[in-house]
Amino acid sequence: MRLKDMSSSKWVGIALYIGSMLLLMEWVLPLGQVTDTGGTHLFIIYIVFCFVISLIQLPMWIAPFIKLAGLMFLLNYIFYEPSFFSLAWLGELLVDLQLSTQALLGQSWIELTPVFRTLLFLILLWMMSYLLYYWFVVVKRPFSFVLLTFVYVTALDTFTLYDGNVAIVRVFIFSVLILILANLNRIVDQEKIKVPSSRTMAKWIAPMAIVVFISAAIGFAAPKFEPQWPDPVSFIQAAGQNGFGSGEGSGGVNRVGYGEHDDRLGGGFIMDDTTVFYATATSPRYWKVETKDEYTGHGWVRSDEGTPTTNESGHFPHISDYGESVERNETEAELQFIEPGHLNKIPYLYGTETVGTTVDGVSFYYNHTTGELASIINEEQDLVEEGYSLEAGRPDFPRNEMREVSVEYEESEEMPDRYLQLPDDLPERVSNLAEEIVSDVDENRYDYARAIESYFEDSGFEYATSDVAIPSDDEDYVDQFLFDTQRGYCDNYSTSMVVMLRSLDIPARWAKGFTGGERAFQQDVFPGEGSNVFEVQNNNAHSWVEVYFPEVGWVPFEPTVGFDNQANFSTGESIDDILDGDTNEDDPLEAPENDDQSDLDDLLDEGNESEEDGAVGSGGQDSNFNLLHLFAITIGTLLTIWLIYMYRSKIVASWKNQKLKRKPSAKTITNSYQFILKLLEREGYQFQSGETLREYAYNVDRMLGNKQMTELTQYYERFVYREEDLISEVDQFYQTWRQLTKQILSK
Incomplete structure (x- = not known):
């Protein structure tokens, strides 16, 4: 878009355009403080780049390509090691776009890659450079954007940690000067006044500019009254803790994150992107904190607090108490806590055997009954600021052996009856639904669990964090979710699955902790770990299900719609046995219809770290080829439409x-x-x-x-x-x- 000299001074138009650029910068500058966005100075550079390209009035057929080249160079500089002038980084970019496109089509918003999010944000900045030209230069009506900028800065100053004292002064100065120039420009046009020379314009504008700067300085330095209204943040925080709404069945509003009390589940929550800890791992894995066993009809409590085992070495082999049929893959991880909040236990990976820290005088305890791992400092349970290291043997759970376990609980399993507990007043239709779900499934514990796990997504249940009901005193939490609302989040899904499994006489328990988080490319905690660092926020607080299998152990399942089970499953047999055809004909390799993949595929993929690390290309060469064609056709179509329009x-x-x-x-x-x-x-x-x-x-x-x-x-x-x-x-x-x-x- 070119800055055309219409019926007003070209230099006034340029001044207005520069003013719009300065206001747009005020929208970007706070992002480094109020969000986890890093490198905001790079976005500022790109804003200046886009505005300069418009100001120098390059031909219309070349300016967009230069801005696009600048955008691609910035993505390469931030995320990729290969040079911008090589084709290797372009292939990596297309892979990231493929992953994000699949997540976008599947409405898995949290799986969008940082590259894709940054790309969208840069495109937004690009489009804003055109939109602000229209607002400020063409129609000369900048007031709307000026007002929005004031509201934006004051809202951030009020509700976040951002200090907007200096920013609001800058916005005031820029805005008043912009409004003066826009009004002067409009008067010159309407009254048919001959455009004055640059020297005359300077004589007009200079006194007004001096008055604006002096007024701003006096307003900034002058003494001010104390706030006359109460701080709204305190009210909102209190409301977030106590809940909004009233009446039976109304959904309260809580802040998402780890909490101790689960005896009254239900109600919506507001998101909280506070970073709890950073962790190193080769791929995203669930971080377990604890389990609970007694369902009350409204939530979870413990029937047995257990007896913790304490030692100074941090070696607890019975954390990963799995049978000999479970293959183990050795791995290591590190944790560094940032703002743990109410969390005073150590989250750990499945298969963890040893936990350690560099701090002297710290001992550790593990509670086998509750699944809690913690550190003791000066005889008190607490977390060390220096972080922890973990050694784990990541388990591969054998499907074939789990399918050999009968559905009904047998006393020979030596499993406490508390993992079959259900309230006496549990509505009968809950157990009837469980029996209906597994009616067409092979009668074994694994396939029953998988059938219930997939029931929610197959039946159109909705994942939601707002407007989630709380059952009244005479209502059952699971019954309300299964038959009335069919809307909720992880607690609804995991609790319902445990209850239905127990109604089928299958031992199960409720587990809670955190999902694997997102890769943290811009962080200083583990500078040498590259892309193997994950940021785990309060938003990643989660609950899931564990089912007991004799000779295997407690196996995690994930019933929540939109989430995938991050545990590894295999056939439990070697490839040589399969290829030699020595397997028992009565124990076929084919998985039942409700399995996502065949057992042979899982076995061939076993140990493939590229899949575990989220490496793309799993769709094969054809999927990449089709995506590349689709991307090229889309870009070509948009470019053609744009050229026709321009x-x-x-x-x-x-x-x-x-x-x-x-x-x-x-x-x-x-x-x-x-x-x-x-x-x-x-x-x-x-x-x-x-x-x-x-x-x-x-x-x-x-x-x-x-x-x-x-x-x-x-x-x-x-x-x-x-x-x-x-x-x-x-x-x-x-x-x-x-x-x-x-x-x-x-x-």
Whole structure:
């Protein structure tokens, strides 16, 4: 988009455009403090880059490509190691776009990659440079954006940690100067005042600028009254803790995160992106904190607090108490807590055997009954600031062996009865639904668990964090979710699955902790770990299900819609046995229909770290090829539409040019003349009230520096109004029209 010199000073337009750029920067500067966005200075650089490209008035066919090149260079600089001038980084970019496109189509918003999010934000900044040009320079109405900027800065200053004292002064100065220039520009246009010279404009503007700066300085330095209204943040925080709403079944509002009390579940929550800890891992894995065993009808409590085992070495082999059939893959992890809040236990991976820290005098305890791992400092349970290291043997759970476990609980399993406990007043339709879900499934514990796990997504249950009901005293939490609302979050899904499994006489328990988090590319906690660092926030607080299998152990399942089980499953057999055909014919390798993949596929993928690390390309070469074609077609289509839109006037002019040349008539001459009027109006040459056509033509010629509009108007009046026969002069009309059109379009 070019800054066209319409009927006002070009330098005033440039000044307004620069003012809009400074206001836009005020929107970006706070992001580094109020969000987890890093490198905000790079976004500032890109804003300046886009505005400069517009100011230097490059041709329309080249400016967008330069801005796109700048965008791609910035993405390469932030996220990729290969050089911008190599093709390797482009392949990595397409892989990231493929992952995000799949997540976008699947509405898995939290799985969008940082690259894709940054790309969208840069495109937004690019589009804002065009939008602000229209607001500030074309229509000269900057007040809306000025007001929004004031509201934005004051809201951040009120409700976040951002200190907007200096920012609000900057916005005030920029805004007043912008409004002065815009109003002056509008008066010059409306009153037909001759645009003054730059020196005269400076004499007009300088006193006003001095007054603005002095007023701002006095306002900033002058003493101020104490706040007259109470702080709204305190009220909101209190409401977030105590809950909004009243009445039975109304959903309270809580803040998401780890908490100790689960005896009354239900109600919505508000998101909290506070970072709890950073962790190193090769792939995202669930971080377990504890389990609970007794369901009350409204939530979870413990029937047995257990007896913790304490030692100073931090070695607890019975954390990962799995059978010999469970293959183990050794891995290590590190934790660094940032703002743990109410969390005073150590989250750990499945298969953890050892926990340690660099701090002296710290001992550890593990409670086998509750699954809690904690550190003891000065005889008190607490977390060390220096963080922890973990050693784990990541388990691969054998499907074939789990399918051999009968559904009913047997006393030989030596599993406490508390993992089969259910309230006496549990509605019968809950157990009836469980039996209905597994009615067409092979009768074994694993397939029963998988059937219930997939039931919620197959039946259209909705994942939601707001407007989630709380059951009244005479309602059951699970019954309400399964049959009335079918809307909720992880606590609803995991509790319902445990209850239905127990109604089928299958031992199960409720587990809670955190999901794996998101990769943290911009962090200083583990500088040498690259992309193997994950940021775990309060938003990642989660609950899931554990089912007991004899000779295997407690196996995690994930029933929540939109979440995937991050545990590893395999057939439990070696590849050699499968290829030699020595497996028992009565124990086929084919998984039941409700499995996501065949056992053979899982076995062939076993140990493939590229899949575990989230490496893309799992769709095969064809999926990448199709995505590349789709991306190219989309970009080509958008580029074609954009070119047609940007050059629509020239395209229409060329078409009318040919039509006027081939078929001169009253209609074609009228259409051609009307087209000239539209072009002039779009360039700022508008009819004034009471102005005749000849007067308008005279004023246009005076501004264009020729007499072509007057000549064209005379031909038009003679041919259309007087109906004179001007066939012999059509060529001259055509030449004048063509020259005038070319001059206007070249402005």
